[in-house]
Amino acid sequence: MKRRHTSGDREFNPETLALGFAYEPELSQQAVKPPVFLTSTFQFGSALEGKRFFELAYGLREQEVGERRGLIYSRLNNPNLQIFEERMAAWDRTEMGATFSTGMAAISTCMLGLLKPGDVVLTTSPVYGGTHYLFSHVLPVYGIEVRFVDAGDDAPGAMRAAAEAAGRERVRVLFVETPANPNLVHSDVAAISALGRELTAERDGESSRPVVTLVDNTLLGPVFQRPAVAGADIVLYSATKFLGGHSDLVAGVATGPESLMRPIRDLRTILGTITTPFNGWLLLRSLETVSVRMRRQAKSARKLARILEEHPKVTRVLHPSLLEEGTAQRALFERQCTGDGSLLCFEVEGGEAAAFEVLDRFEVFRLAVSLGGTESLVEHPMSMTHADVPPAELEALGVSSGMIRVSVGLEHMSDLRRDLKHALGG
Numbered sequence: 332m333k334r335r336h337t338s339g340d341r342e343f344n345p346e347t348l349a350l351g352f353a354y355e356p357e358l359s360q361q362a363v364k365p366p367v368f369l370t371s372t373f374q375f376g377s378a379l380e381g382k383r384f385f386e387l388a389y390g391l392r393e394q395e396v397g398e399r400r401g402l403i404y405s406r407l408n409n410p411n412l413q414i415f416e417e418r419m420a421a422w423d424r425t426e427m428g429a430t431f432s433t434g435m436a437a438i439s440t441c442m443l444g445l446l447k448p449g450d451v452v453l454t455t456s457p458v459y460g461g462t463h464y465l466f467s468h469v470l471p472v473y474g475i476e477v478r479f480v481d482a483g484d485d486a487p488g489a490m491r492a493a494a495e496a497a498g499r500e501r502v503r504v505l506f507v508e509t510p511a512n513p514n515l516v517h518s519d520v521a522a523i524s525a526l527g528r529e530l531t532a533e534r535d536g537e538s539s540r541p542v543v544t545l546v547d548n549t550l551l552g553p554v555f556q557r558p559a560v561a562g563a564d565i566v567l568y569s570a571t572k573f574l575g576g577h578s579d580l581v582a583g584v585a586t587g588p589e590s591l592m593r594p595i596r597d598l599r600t601i602l603g604t605i606t607t608p609f610n611g612w613l614l615l616r617s618l619e620t621v622s623v624r625m626r627r628q629a630k631s632a633r634k635l636a637r638i639l640e641e642h643p644k645v646t647r648v649l650h651p652s653l654l655e656e657g658t659a660q661r662a663l664f665e666r667q668c669t670g671d672g673s674l675l676c677f678e679v680e681g682g683e684a685a686a687f688e689v690l691d692r693f694e695v696f697r698l699a700v701s702l703g704g705t706e707s708l709v710e711h712p713m714s715m716t717h718a719d720v721p722p723a724e725l726e727a728l729g730v731s732s733g734m735i736r737v738s739v740g741l742e743h744m745s746d747l748r749r750d751l752k753h754a755l756g757g
């Protein structure tokens with residue numbers, strides 16, 4: 332398959348591309364799988380070649396037609412990461428990917444690459460706790476203002492109002508986490524991206540700094556949601572989750588148009604936020620099965636969500652499969668997503684103490700943060716993943732002290748069902 336996306340006039344599906352695209356066996360002794368390139372540095376064929384590689388890497392001259400960017404040093408590029416990035420860009424239908432040491436490194440490097448002091452970020456809320464911390468405590472130190480709007484049906488309108496209030500010309504980034512972690516509320520990527528393009532169109536003379544829409548696609552992507560197809564500019568992931576899929580690595584990835592991703596990759600080189608060759612190899616291995624894993628995990632999650640809904644001790648269950656017909660959220664979900672994923676939340680009466688009692692009784696589900704791995708995990712968002720977000724803010728977003736978040740893995744359904752009922756006390 333080599334470097335081709337297509338066969339004749341037919342595009343290969345991403346599941347197929349994940350098994351061969353962007354790898355050239357003749358460069359690796361005809362090995363069917365890419366070997367792990369555990370090397371920090373690469374040998375140049377000649378001094379002139381080394382000079383020319385650096386000229387391109389540092390943007391000192393334009394790339395000539397047919398000229399390839401050479402391998403230099405693993406803080407800039409590495410075959411394992413390059414292959415993964417090309418496959419992710421193909422999956423997201425974007426031009427270029429960049430792999431990072433963590434999901435937070437992906438988000439923070441993108442933000443630092445796009446923003447300047449005085450700029451405004453508009454973001455949906457809630458977002459993952461680490462992202463919330465970056466937005467609330469780190470970006471403001473550099474003179475960047477972040478305004479939060481509630482995720483959901485009104486998010487595009489609320490972002491428009493926030494842009495008016497902040498000054499439309501100051502807005503530089505629209506950030507969307509959808510569905511939101513942990514309340515699983517969906518926000519309309521197409522409508523928010525359209526707002527970004529509208530704001531960009533107003534900037535005369537400033538066209539080199541467009542308004543950029545970034546979507547954190549960790550919870551449903553890349554299998555069930557493709558934000559770039561809906562109009563988003565940059566698609567972000569904590570690759571620690573479904574992409575890695577086995578809870579044995581931390582990594583992040585972002586994909587987007589080359590005009591935005593190239594400077595972000597250059598900043599990654601200087602900040603040193605790239606991940607390791609071995610992580611790149613693990614991610615390539617995992618990308619081959621991500622579609623199978625996510626579909627099977629989602630199927631189990633759907634069944635568990637229904638069991639929870641009928642359990643007398645459970646006061647509320649959140650999972651896309653339970654979105655009511657006829658609601659705006661259901662319509663948006665059907666428009667934007669092709670599957671409902673394996674993250675779900677449920678609430679028990681009695682606040683933190685009752686939730687902790689349930690959490691401590693699980694045997695098959697492991698009590699740990701993170702999600703998207705092959706093993707099922709449970710955690711308490713208010714005191715764990717979202718501990719930085721003020722409890723009142725979480726309560727207002729429907730995340731109560733009695734709420735438990737579940738990431739459904741690949742264990743046998745009957746064991747998961749039994750363990751869930753046991754944890755809830757029968």
Ligand SMILES: Cc1ncc(COP(=O)(O)O)c(C=O)c1O
Nearest residue numbers: 433434435459512549569571582
């Ligand atoms: C939605 C979302 N985005 C980003 C992150 C951060 O990713 P990482 O832990 O790989 O830095 C997480 C982590 O839980 C997450 O859930």
